Amino acid sequence: MSSGPASAIKATGLTKRFGDFVAVAGIDLEVEPGETFSLLGPNGAGKSSTMKMVSTVSPITEGELTILGLDPSAEGREIRQRMGVVPQEDNLDQELTVRENLVIYARYFGLSWAQAKERADELLSFAQLTDRADAAVEPLSGGMKRRLTIARSLVNTPELVLLDEPTTGLDPQARHLLWERLYQLKEQGVTLLLTTHYMDEAEQLSDRLVIMDQGTIVTQGSPTALIAEHVTNEVLELRFADGPPADLDQHGWRIETLPDRSLVYADRGEDALRRLAELDVHPTGSLIRRSTLEDVFLALTGRTLVE
Amino acid sequence: MTTATFGRPSRSLWHFLEHQFRRYRTTWRATIVSGLVSPMLFLGSIGFGLGSQIDDTSSLGTLDYASFVGPGVLAGAAMIQGASLGLWPTLGAIKWEGTYQAALTTPLTAAELATGHILWIGFRVFVGSALYVVVLTLFGISESWLAVFAPFIAAFTGIAFGGVISAFAATQDRDNAFGLITRVVIAPLFLFSGAFFPTSQLPLVAQWVAAVLPVSHAVELCRHLITGQFDAATDGLHFAVLMAWLGLGWFLVIRSFTKRLSS
């Protein structure tokens, strides 16, 4: 395929259509080995369809796609042998125990029984589930199930791991524990491709990311570069009892009006707030915060990520 | 709690049954299948089909084999239907769908809910059984006007089994054991309770077991009511045993539902 150090994933004009519906509309992306790369976007942006094509279970409609230098339509089995997949919804085997889930999965990858058991024990400790090894899967907490699913995706010591919405539905504590495990993988040089609709997750984990909307890529870059490029350093969030004053956007700042609040993009929020007081604008509540990828998305699409 | 149980049924119990009746519009087909089609299959294949191979029916009294089997499987099928309505739908309503928890946020009490639950089982068994008795009449197997009582006996059988088994199902979290009960408990009861051959052919211990359990009594009752062999003394005893089990089922299901749902 490609010469030199191959990219982990390379897509050109990648398209997925279901009948008339275009889920992914000709996207280009390239993920370098060892990189953590995110697809950020709201529900229905085409992230999961992209993930399914990369995981080789969904044939591409048009364009080109190579994964680990291989062609998914012809060499799916070889690709899957070297890849780990964490699906959006846990599909752990409820009829097996925690350890058995790992052991049987390792068998699918052709490990011997002895290797499979050894690998399962290593991964149980990685996922901090050793004391639950012989427990049933169903009563585990959401965070534990997620860690087990991630552990399961690692049985074949993959070069590339795909994570579809890895922390959706988890409480903050469980999310942080999971992120910490993902950092560890990154340290080990594993390439991670993840989708998320949480901007903080994308910011925390990714080296680079693309923002997707309606099947296309809106922008791409590192989290800090994207923020610097598209929005100001800080945001001033204002709430008004009777809606924002009509002339709020007449003072030189970019304004976004959301149903419950107005966002004022200013490099120094303090200064902006003082200026507004001088102009006799008195919000019922105000908050100054750092700009995030959420603001980048809003600036580019006029919509919020999580509705 | 239980002292109020056996009192006058409240208005909420009626509302519960009304609610179930609305759902019936989507589930009545399955009820007809297990209540009517299943006994008809046994009547056709075993009663008439295998019956044609039987030369000597002297041990069946004066009946031909189809007339022996036909009323017998009415009671047997009622047991099977009552039992299966007590298994999956009970766990479904308590565990998977939570409809019974929802019902208890209304003035309905757990005891009333349990009572409504088995009454509803009885109703569904009755519908299939009544249709099946019509079929028996069309085949010339019903010989007595007393046959009109047979669907009630079938419904009582369904309630007795439905009650005991629902009481068990309400203690479960998974349906793992359900197939086991159907295959290891219900299936042999169906085959060895006198529906297909007289229980007197069974080994003595099995005869005792059959005499304690309600099915063989229901089988005899249905057979006597339908074929005109009704006898007040023996059938009164059969009826008493059946009603004792019905009472036990009712008691157990109230206790079990109360424990699971309102504590």
Added chain:
Amino acid sequence: MTAAMALLGPARHVVERNLMSYRRLWLIFASGFVEPVFYLFGLGIGLGELVGEVEVNGIPVEYAAFVAPGLIASSAMNGAIFDATFNFYFKLKYAKTFDAMLVTPLALPDVVKGEIIWSTVRGSIYAASFLAISAALGLMTSWWALLTVPAAMLVGLAFSAVGTALSSSFRSWHDFDYIQLALQPMFLASTTFFPLSVFPDWAQPLVQATPLYHGVSLCRNLAFGTISINDVGHVIYLLGVMAIGMAITQRRLGRLLLG
């Protein structure tokens, strides 16, 4: 066993997964086998007292001996159906077990083959146990009867394939009522309990169209050592049913899982 498993290629891991899941559920596994045994005792022996003798290919035989080979075929069908219907549908639609398999080196044909073979294994274990019980009761008189086990495997393969084909086409649990509706008459009418000649002429071809009829006939001919060229027809019929069921399953799953 291990050599046979190696022949299956990656599909053997699917069989391993099912074996593993039943390790703690052995009682449930074992209970699947008792139903035909109850029928043997209830109808074969209990009712047999009233029936007396029945003819097989012109030879009069004891009624229980007539019923037993038919129940070997039914055992295989039962065992196959358990895992190929409800359990298969659950894995497909709720547990997403196959989705999890398909992101590993396993491919769709491995999954289909593995599931069908597993159900067949379950059915064959029941059939072999049933054969052992019948033989112990003195109901098997010919050494040919040993071949009822491979015959039961064919029955298992046919019903597994049909079961998975139906389950992968079903849209809700309610559709399973139809399986019950088809299985019960087939079980009762497929000449296990009485000869084909009992049926009126118009009904005989209907009975002969069912796969279980071919399984029952094959097992019965083997049990009495009265095999003929007709039995080749039974084998071909069962293999054909398997091939069609497998093709449909593969197609349906491809559409559902590899969109």
